[in-house]
Amino acid sequence: MIPDTPTPASDASRTRTMTVAQALMTFLANQWTVDGDIRERTIAGTFGIFGHGNVAGIGQALLQLHTDQPGLMPYHQARNEQAMVHQAVGYARMHRRRATYAAAASVGPGAANMLTGAALATANRLPVLLLPSDTFATRVADPVLQQLEHPHDTGLQVTDAFRPVSRFFDRVQRPEQLFSIALAALRVLTDPAETGAVTIALPEDVQAETIDVPVEFLQPREWHVRRPLPEPEELARAVAVIRGARSPFIVAGGGVLYSGAEDALRTLVEQTGIPVGATQAGVGSLVSDHPRYLGGVGATGSTASNRIAADADVVIGVGTRYSDFTTASRSAFRRAGVRFVNINVAAFDAYKHGTQLPIVADARRTLDALSDALAGHSVDPAYAQRIAAEKAEWVSVVESAVAPTGAPLLAQAEIIGAVNAASDPTDVLVQAAGSLPGDLHKLWRVRDPLGYHVEYAFSTMGYEIAGGLGVRRGAPDRDVLVMVGDGSYLMLHTELVTAVAEGLKIIVVLVQNHGYASIGHLSETVGSDRFGTAYRMADGAPEGAAAARHVPIDLAANARSYGVDVIEVPPGPDAADALRAAVRAAKASPTTTLIHVDADPLRYAPDGEGWWDVPVAAHATLESTVRARAEYELERRRQRPLLG
Known part of the structure; x- marks a missing residue:
């Protein structure tokens, strides 16, 4: 390992001559995330598929590290660049966003294959470090294999496509840029409010160039996860509204789990009796048999959650980004004057639905503070009875369905x-x-x-x-x-x-x-009669015909x-x-x-009384589409702007 505290005798002893790729991989191997009393490697290893764009850069650097310091930066082979990113995302979720993997790809198609994974990571707010290779910065060999050529912008390349799907993007066009870019990338990667796909584009010639690297850049560095406390004024306003609510409802999102707030949520719920519905990312915030857990909420939710949500006068969103599935395309929360208390470490999400009650803070610390501030408060017994009845009814539906x-x-x-x-x-x-x-x-x-x-x-x-x-x-x-x-x-x-x-x-x-079962079912609901959704032989049989062969x-x-x-x-x-x-x-x-x-595929799960807004053709000669459009117009009447 590199010594924690070097004792330089000269300028030369304070630097190491390395390639850009060697410096980057050594830097990544020495980054640590600290979350309270938990300390773990920020980058647990590197996935890589090599081509001419990175075999002599990152490929050589990983081999050298593996040879000189085995175990410092584990390398794993993959079969598809998109899949490398998916693996990193799965790992990051299990580590509650404290750790992830880097994914390295070659120029052109290798880099482009990672774009779907990048968008997935950013949409899910899960950290992954992407290292796509780029064409020559010097352009000494121009154009190179797999380079794009745009007459209007000769500098535009595949890696530029990562900009809209990344939370951070930069390109190391000169070796000296590595230091500031690497530090900025790790800042975003470990920030709960900013994290997602972090992309450092690496021109293939720059990867292999040498640079004098300050030893301090290569030493172990800690990135402390911020867990901000709620502002007293924000908390006080929210507490007053919750105390005055007759039918409050909690929407538990993925932020509950990333904050490690499930125990704090359970304490608040058991103290106050407020029921909980979970988003897809928030499932697990309470176990299914908890008496106040009503199941999923929204378009794919349970009748228990959706009925309670429809009548809620105060919705407490914890770590949720309020996707259209969660809000049933803004039709789930139907009560006139419903108000939103949005708890989120990201202000972007805390202010959604025009709420005037945002709490921009860590989920766990806010839930702890709410428990203290709401001591002695609980929901009305009649509301508690309704919650229990709705849950019991849904449990019976599930048991019958499975x-x-x-x-x-x-x-x-x-x-x-x-x-x-x-x-x-x-x-x-x-x-x-x-x-x-x-x-x-x-x-x-x-x-x-x-x-x-x-x-x-x-x-x-x-x-x-x-x-x-x-x-x-x-x-x-x-x-x-x-x-x-x-x-x-x-x-x-x-x-x-x-x-x-x-x-x-x-x-x-x-x-x-x-076939595509979900789109087949959706196709029926929008009047398209499962067109193009089944795997059938193209042998002349009409689309959808019963006689068509698998x-x-x-x-x-x-x-x-x-x-x-x-x-x-x-x-x-x-x-x-x-x-x-x-x-x-x-x-x-x-x-x-x-x-x-x-x-x-034609026997469906029970209906949870949720809706998803998928537009239906406003004009059609197909009777199935005409009927679907009429039903669509009825459902749209339930949509509300939800300005809290």
């Missing part, structure tokens, strides 16, 4: 119930796209704060397996249950090779429904070809029992297992 029916093909709700029943409390569910996020939000019974990981800010098809690997890296003592539909599986299944190569055990439940793919065989153990659950009346047994067998195995199960 119970086996003996039908030839399992409904997705039955699949969720079987997997949930066979899992352990500390297992982590990973999901991202398709019809599963909505069904899981309603039906999955979470028993651990970090037991539910559904990426639903960007809802990226293909995230599941790669994200699951990141979760497993971040929590090697937990089983990771990846649930994925065949549509999303086909987007990015190659990371199963990474699971095998690195001995990272995940359990993949592949739900085969021969594409004869064998996804179980595909997984076996990667070296993965596969369990196939045959259709039939005992399929739910077989699925539970398969999950238990996979949990007992030391290696990655894929469980293949067929599903009926």
Whole structure:
């Protein structure tokens, strides 16, 4: 390790001659995040796929570090650049944003492949460090392989596409710029209010150039996570409004978990009786069987949450960005004069819905302060009784939905119930796209704060397996249950090779429904009759015809070809029992297992009385579209500007 306190004898002893890439990777290896009494590596390692843009720069630097100081900066190979970013995001979530990975890609297509991952990280407010390579800064060889050429702007390159999807972007065009850029990047990466994708573009020639690096740049450096206290005036205004509320309701977002505020939330809820509905990112803030937890809220929420939310006179948003799914496209909170108390470390989110009651502060510290300020206060007994009744009714609905029916093909709700029943409390569910996020939000019974990981800010098809690997890296003592539909599986299944190569055990439940089930259902609701949403042979049969043939793919065989153990659950009346047994067998195995199960895409999860605004064609000759437009106009009447 580099000494903490060098004792320079001359200018030369205070610097080290290194390449830019060597200096950057050594710097990253010595960054630490400190959150209270927790101290961990900010950059746990580097994913990399090498090409001419980085093989002699970052590739050489990683090899040299591995040779000279083994373990200082672990390197992991991946099969897809997008998947590298997904792994980093999964890891960061499990570490509550205190730690992440760097992801290095070559010029052109390698860099462009990371763009989806960058957008996902930024949308989810999860930290990841991206190191895409760039073309020659000197332009001595111009144009080079994979360089873009724009006659109106010859300096514009693929890496410029990272600007709108990154929370921080800069390009090291001269070696001397490295120091200020690296420090600025780490500041954003470790800032709870600013974090997301942090991008440092690295021209391939600059990576390999030498620079005299100050030793202090390479020494261990700590980045302390800020946990700001609420302003007394903001807190006092919020307390007065909450005390005067007749039907308050808490929306728990991902910020509850990133702040480690689940215990503080539980204390406040048990003290006051205020009920809680969770966003997708906030599931786990309270365990499912807590008497004041009403399930998901919004478009994919429960009837319990949505009915209470509709009548709430004060909504207390904790660490939520109020996406359209959370607010049911601004139709969930219907009471005239509803007011919002928004607790968020990011002012951008705290001021949403025009609220005059923002609290720009850490979630845990604010909830602790609210508990103290609301001592002795509790909701009205009649309101408490209604909360209990709504929860009991929804629990009954869930139990009925997940119970086996003996039908030839399992409904997705039955699949969720079987997997949930066979899992352990500390297992982590990973999901991202398709019809599963909505069904899981309603039906999955979470028993651990970090037991539910559904990426639903960007809802990226293909995230599941790669994200699951990141979760497993971040929590090697937990089983990771990846649930994925065949549509999303086909987007990015190659990371199963990474699971095998690195001995990272995940359990993949592949739900085969021969198409895009969620968009098929959505297509029906907007009057488009499932057009283009099923996987069918292009053999002349009309789109949607019952006689159309399934594409004869064998996804179980595909997984076996990667070296993965596969369990196939045959259709039939005992399929739910077989699925539970398969999950238990996979949990007992030391290696990655894929469980293949067929599903009926036309049997839906129960309705939670939420709505999602997807515009319907205002003019159509199709009767199905005309009917859908009429229903759409009725729903739109419930939308409100929500100016608190």
